[in-house]
Amino acid sequence: MDNNIPNKQTISLIARRAPYGSDGARQTLDIAFAAAVFEQPLNYIFIGDGVFQLVAGQNSVEISSKPQGAALETLELYGINEVFVHSESLLNRGLTESQLVCRANLIEDCALKQLIAESTYVINL
């Protein structure tokens, strides 16, 4: 596998959509898992309505969807530890860190800008 993947380059995934209503959230998660399998350094950034993906206690059975939060709980098992939540997005939506399914680093505008600038690739779905 390492022969095919010569360079370790940082990918930043920006999750900006609400968990249901479009498949952007799941698509982003699938890329995260694939990057993890290939041991690519990854930043998983939740911003805007994307922070709703991390809210604990989601019950999406009634809308015939798989719960997004349950999948995100497993990020750590896949070695995805660089999880960032845009703090203002959280605040604006009346959410707090304690309501999230996994441990995340709260990040401000400035640090976020720097994180993105330092990434080799940015995927924004």
Added chain:
Amino acid sequence: MTFLANTPKASGALRYTLLINAAPQSSQGAKTALRFAESLLQMGHNIERLFFYGDGVLNASSLSVMPQDEINIPAAWHALIEANGLSSVVCVSSAIRRGIVDTAEAQRHELYAASCYTSSEIGGLGQLIEALSNSDRMLSFG
């Protein structure tokens, strides 16, 4: 279509991976991606891989029929891929959900038709990650 033929010096040529998430009919993204890909090649750059994801997999449908005065985007992708020997991958999990299957997938799932242009292969997200590692630039559309 016309292009600005600003062919860069060989040393300035870059390798691009294009992540196409836009469907051919419902948004402009797929058309923009197609024109961008054509321009890259015209200007002497290299395309490491086209990766079709989400609704973007519909760009690989060989069963689209367009009115005569409208461009058939999937057919145009097919022609571009064939003419330039490009690597084009359609994400399997996005594709089979949307009825984009090659003969192997059609047999596996006991479907009566294959719908994916043979110029694209049905593959996994690992091929996107792999392509990124070999690219100077990645652009996503849609």
